[in-house]
Amino acid sequence: MPTDTTDQTIQNVVAAQKHLPGALLPILHGIQDALGYIPEQAVGTIAQALNLSRAEVHGVVTFYHHFRTEPQGRNVVQICRAEACQSMGAERLWAHACTQLGVDPEQASHGATTEDGSVTLKPVYCLGLCATSPALALNEKVHARVDADTFDRLVGTARSAA
Numbered sequence: 001m002p003t004d005t006t007d008q009t010i011q012n013v014v015a016a017q018k019h020l021p022g023a024l025l026p027i028l029h030g031i032q033d034a035l036g037y038i039p040e041q042a043v044g045t046i047a048q049a050l051n052l053s054r055a056e057v058h059g060v061v062t063f064y065h066h067f068r069t070e071p072q073g074r075n076v077v078q079i080c081r082a083e084a085c086q087s088m089g090a091e092r093l094w095a096h097a098c099t100q101l102g103v104d105p106e107q108a109s110h111g112a113t114t115e116d117g118s119v120t121l122k123p124v125y126c127l128g129l130c131a132t133s134p135a136l137a138l139n140e141k142v143h144a145r146v147d148a149d150t151f152d153r154l155v156g157t158a159r160s161a162a
């Protein structure tokens, strides 16, 4: 939920960067670094400051997969869906994860967060653990040979600690 502090952060980042050449991307990076995502309210502020349309700013935000328009969960799980992991059951693991977390698989393919905000699930395409697949990363720590039970244990522990 956006707050006055969020607004102030957006305005500070915009004010500090708007005079740079090609200011839009540095501003977007600055806001995501500060807030963890690009809130909808930032689009209007940026558009006004750079004399762009909201559609132009929104187009750039959605073009780059790096930018998020929703806050991430307190834990981030990335399940590898690349070929070697797929051949070792990654799609079953993915389906299990979506069911356990109560997130829509289609939505999760772009990143989806549980209702309680504790976990964001997203795909990744190779974690360098192909020989010990299927693999996932939980808060950037990689785990090999992950099955449904391992997933439940890892994510359950992380959720209870969050």
Ligand code: FES
Binding pocket: 080, 081, 082, 083, 084, 085, 086, 125, 126, 127, 128, 129, 130, 133, 134, 135
């Ligand atoms: S394909 Fe999954 S770790 Fe390489």
